[in-house]
Amino acid sequence: MRKSVAPLIQILISVTAFIYFFPILWLILTSFKYEVDVVNPSLIFKPTLDHYSVIFKGKIFHFLLNSIIITGSSTLTAMILGVPASYALVMAKFKKNGDNLFFWFISTILLPPVCVVIPIFIIFKNLNLLDSYASLIFTYSAMNIPIVVWMMRSFFKDIPTELIDAAKIDGASELAAFFKIIFPLSRHGISATMLLLIIFIWNEFFFALHLTYTRAATLPIHISTYMTQEGLFWAKMSAISTLAILPPMLLGWINQKQLVRGLTIGAIKG
């Protein structure tokens, strides 16, 4: 019954997919062009790596480093706070309250960030923490804990409780049971969650725009101000953009299997 697709449809969908992807391909191609060739739409051109070598010499490296530090620290913090919380909520027997807490966590993901940014901006300003790593790392960690709690919940629920009960009967402590049984079994869930967080935080624009200027600014902010500050250097801008989009795109490709579960915060297993 699940017969393979007719060849004509196969060709049609392949062409559609290529057109859909084409702007990204065009961006990557443009990054290898000399600035004079950029306005020429020809696919044949003399390639250059100039823009990439300039990137690693110039101040762009500073923004790249900021992005890496902030994404890494926020992801780790969110995981460290979120995974135990999720585990406790799944395993603890306060079922009714536990469910309510889960829904409280999710309600915070769903609210638009503009609704909280004004007080957060004013508080960080008064603490003299604007344009610092601390302000962004704190905000990103907190914003992503609910995603961790929800995603891990769906993975922890997959683990049969008999396994944990058996370990306890054998005399293992809670902690030992977690590290010896739960952790190895939910390894895939943990890595999938981390990959998703890295993608979200790396791409985050809204809070970075409000809470940073230059010192702690991340790549998305630099790219958005690039054209007004540096003028019409499309090829160079494309090179920075290519560099900025490759890490999340590669992680997304690798993570395809768990993507649906992550994006629907565990509601659909995919």
Next chain:
Amino acid sequence: MKGKTGKSILTLPAIIVVALVTQIPIIITLCYSFFQWIVVRPDLPRKFVGFIYYKKLFSSNEFWLIFQNTMLLTFFSLAVCLALGITFAFLLYRPFPGAGIVRTLIISPFFIMDSVIGVFWRNVMLEPSFGLIHHIYNFLGSQSSQTPALLAQYPLFVISALIIWKWTPFFMLVLMAGLQSIPLEILEAAVVDGTNAWQRIYRIILPMLMKYITISLMLGLIFILKTFGLVFTTTHGGPGFASTNFPYYVYRTTFLGWNIGKGSSIAVILVIISLSIVMVLFKLLRKAITEEDV
């Protein structure tokens, strides 16, 4: 019993941190919305003004234009995303040689940061005198007429197109998961019973897909309602207010106009709109989750 309290303590740090950046700021925003506080006008005292900003907003044309923009942007994008997502899902859920590559190509725009999408499309793709659109336009044989400046003429439409480009993969992925969850036996039984393809789609596939469609619509709605980066990097909400949506309106009022009171009132209105959507979503999610747990 000891283990029980021990475990619930594990949730405490997470709850505190999340409350600090979400719950408490929302309450503060609500308070700000009742105060006159214009940072760039130190001559005006900071004072309690009650519902004045809300009254002013509801009676201003600007507010209703932005309301309309937000709804158009959100619901037009959602409808097209769903239609395209279903189409792609139907074409891609059955394996064929190269299906993996095709799927990978289609989901790619979803991982691209908004600022790159905005800056790249505004310049390299859509710039009327040098962008790719200029060459496509010439190639199609309209040498004489000028390439239209799409972003200036139809800003809302272009932003919507970019949202669709980015969010269709999300719908496709969720709906593909839905299609793959339908047991083959049911479809085979339907074939044996002599149904035709349309009957199978309407009577079996669509009803079984309903849960997936509602979840993707609800989450898509919430995410698209938040759209900010694309507006910021393509049009800055302009020309005038032509492409301003609620999130950008809050930004413009609060961080460009420095009117904290008015900005907060708009944010509160957006919270109310989002909360009403979230309530419906909760009911659906609860149903989906309890079904799955059983």
